[in-house]
Amino acid sequence: MRRAGLWCGAALVAGVVLMALVSLVWTPYDPTLVVAGQRLQGPSAAHWLGTDHMGIDTLSRILVGAQTTIVVGVVSVGIAAVLGVPLGMLAGQAHGWVDEVVMRVTDIAYAFPALLLAILLAARFGASPVTAMTAIGLATIPSFARVTRAGTIQVMSSDFVLAARASGTRWPGVSLRHVLPNIAPLIGVQASVTFALAILAEAALSYLGLSTAAIVPTWGKMLRDAQTVMFGAPLQAVWPGLAIAAAVLGFNLLGDGLRDLLDPRLREVS
């Protein structure tokens, strides 16, 4: 049963990635070319998911939307991991005030959840996908830092690290050779769950009009556009909603499944 979740998640994630890859080379129609006199058609043989309020094929936009979703997720998670993991490893290995300072900084960052930080940054720098991704990334640094720190502490107390340190290996070496490989699965779990969070946060920001990507289709923006034509063409609001839900579900299930595969001792710290 548990493995079923993992495989379901992996399949959904693979589906999203496949959509993005396919849309790089082929879509049924041009996903940005407005066609006069074709707006808001229902599903048909020519347009499997119908057309949107600008007369563009919805399936093509959903496919291209997968690209945006993946870019947003990868960049956000990338920012969070690149900054959060070293911080966590540093805190986990250096005891005393370094640990204290790092943890207190993440405390402050906890006060600014992704959406709040994105709104704050948008107020000052204007709303854009870059602002949104930066905000989501920065806001999820603390969770990466904490998971990494907890994992690091556990690894540091293990016999093989104690042995390595006794034989004179300095801490950068220990970090790279022993700690990082051992906590990698943990970080993978965190990345997967954060990815799901990033997709939801970006959708919410798009809905609030705070992550606007002009012509580039995003699922959140498609939902926002569909809301105004909801009575005449409810299906236009169904497709992007389904796409978001499928992607989030996929990454969440994948994260959960990976967690269950891990050592039960590590399960407690995440």
Add this chain to the structure above:
Amino acid sequence: MRVLAFLGRRLGIFAISLLGASLLAFAVCSALPGGVAEAILGEGATQAQIDALTAELGLNRPWPVRYLEWATGMLHGDFGRSYFTGQGVLELMAPRIAVTWWLVVFALLLSIAVAVPVGMLAAMKRRSWEGFAASAVAQLGMAIPAFWAAIVLVLVFAVGLRWLPANGYVPLTTDPVGWAEHLVLPVVSLAIVQSAVLVRYVRSAFIEVLGEDYYRTARAVGWRPFPALLRHGLRNAALSLVTVVGLQLSAVLVGAIVIEQVFTLPGLGSQLLSAVSQRDLMIVQGVVMFLAASVLLINFLVDLSYAWIDPRLRAEDGR
């Protein structure tokens, strides 16, 4: 003594975090003086007009002076004044805090009310289809954007059936019935996602309980599974849930920003967003600070209660 030292230390951390949060909010909103005067004067403003208004608003003073003024003001309950209307920010926030408060509290209560039974079911029947179904529904609930759920609820219950108002708000003191009616859909939409998240925690907390000695003992002396779990497990699971609920509270607070927008509830979230669109940065700064401080306060209280529950943790660092 040890407890007092622990309390003092936690309080210190809380204070430092507040300081850091206020510095961040200020740095983003106010450190650079530009933008405010332009936003007020609007199209076609000349540089001379912009300079004059900037000076009039006191924005040409160095940032440390302005930060200190703002930060010390907040200690006295003065969050500054709106650049547009000159009204006090706290004054403007006060009626909105009530709205957000009701929304958040009810959403949290409703999600607990839903999540605990469902989570218990999922834990007890985890090897049968009911448990699997409960977990699956929870996973689906987590994957649905809250605003999307809200839109669908409005379509069905307000526009279709006309049972409830589509949006808006009536203060409790003016019309208690209207107040309740206006809160139902927002609370339910916010609770959907929240309860889905909680179900997972409740489930794993109860799975842990199922393996504990006292549960096995209760079963051995003749308690049937569900009453045994209810009687002995709830208390134990509830304790570890305090932490989760505390952390979820901050998630609900942020989720409320979006939900308030869908339902045009005049809460802190919609105040924040309209201040962003008008670029009344003093209000943005004030609301962000208030929300950040709330999140920090919640975390602080969770830390305390966590330590309270597990005396071993009181001795060392709570993490």
Add this chain to the structure above:
Amino acid sequence: MLSSTTVAAVPRRGWRWAAMFVTFALLTGCVAQSPINTTPQAHTLAVGATLEPPTMNPSASPAASIPQVLLYNVYETLVKMNAEGKLTPLLAQAWDVSPDRTVYTFRLNPAARFASGTPVTAQAVVTSFNRIKTENVAPPLVEQMKVVKSTEAVDEHTVKVTLSRPSNLWLYDISSTAGIIYDPSGLATLDTVPAGSGPFVLQKWNKGQSVVLAASQGYWGTPPRLDEVTFRYFLDASAMNAAMLSGDLDVISNLQAPDAIDQFADTTRYTVIEGTTTGEVVLALNNARSALKDVRVRRAISMAIDKKALLDNVWNGKGTLIGSMAVPTDPWYEDLTSINAYDAAKAKELLADAKATNLSLKLRVPTTAYATKSAQFVESALRQVGVKVTVEELDFNTWVEDVHNGGNYDMSIVAHVEARDLRRFTDSSYYFHYDNPDYDKEFEAADEGPTDKLVPLMRTAVRTLAEDAAAVWLFDLPNLVITKNTVTGVPENAATLSFDLTTIAHR
């Protein structure tokens, strides 16, 4: 992790949780028992609007949301523009113009009183007009009143305004925000407390939610037929529609999502009013860019865009195609859509002539629904004739600073909602950077010429703009008002920025 000694405390904890369930049962119980009262109380009106005024002071900000609520309702002007675009007396009973058309003498209605009870005197007019020159007032108002040389009180009810040159448009301008007469005793607190002479007063401003107006007791003119009017603000068009559908609103002041108009097709419940506004949706071309200095390129851009198809796609076919900087309520309006009309083949030819076959332009638009959707259409249309367009969306304030004030753009789209704003094309420093001495002369001739020649002279100027493709006029925003069937007297056209409540009543 948890010790089993805690088991003993279960009952108390359990009871508390049970209490929560009961609270919720009560909450939902209340709801089930009380059907919603959707019938409006007599003589009150709930109006849905989009943007909340940033301040209650009409002179402090050019935001159109301020005159929407306050002009003609709370504040009055010497002359008023009616729904047909004609000037009628308001605070001024009558006015004379000197033969050289530079001196206006207004005779105030002696009955006119401010809401505070003090009479509207010539001195109040002088104070109101002079403060535009001395206070920090929104730039467009300063611009409109620049032509005023002096304002004097001849006697208590007579005001003499001397202009530095004749201007036909000035009288139109003072029918709007620039010409508001303020109660001199209330100037200090204008930001939150209006001080006007209109049929309504501000009762309550629930920031972020609504503005409530109440009938002014002892109004000097015809008393309004409504006791209380609430303007409720919705940033989200769908939320406003939902509120109308669920019966919370009596009127949608201007439907922002024309796609939703079919929701109000039930004629037994709703009346849909389709009129015109003063909001021209303009595809602005930065005439300072070398490529766009070439009239052939500007005309090609106009010809590449099928405005009819754009209107259908972007605004559900609602609105008027105009062809130049004039709207149907302007006295000099004529249909100029045939000039530089859609002809993609001709557009390609013109571009080839101008050797602009590898054109790449930045289209920077604010994030308003009509602008972003139009931008998408324009990008596709220009792509078809070989022009590469990069669309960039900016939030409105950034747009104002960077594009409108900063001139940092190639093309942009925005609705110019101010009335008679074709004068903007005479100012080559304005963000269009349009510089055509012939047009300037034509406009000046119309503004300064004899009043009876205003219409034909202005038509010449307006036609020049169209032929020169100074910009591309996509469409005139429609005035889409939805009302419950019980509401009457809503004017069809919005010739000013005011949502004029003076004629509205319940059936």
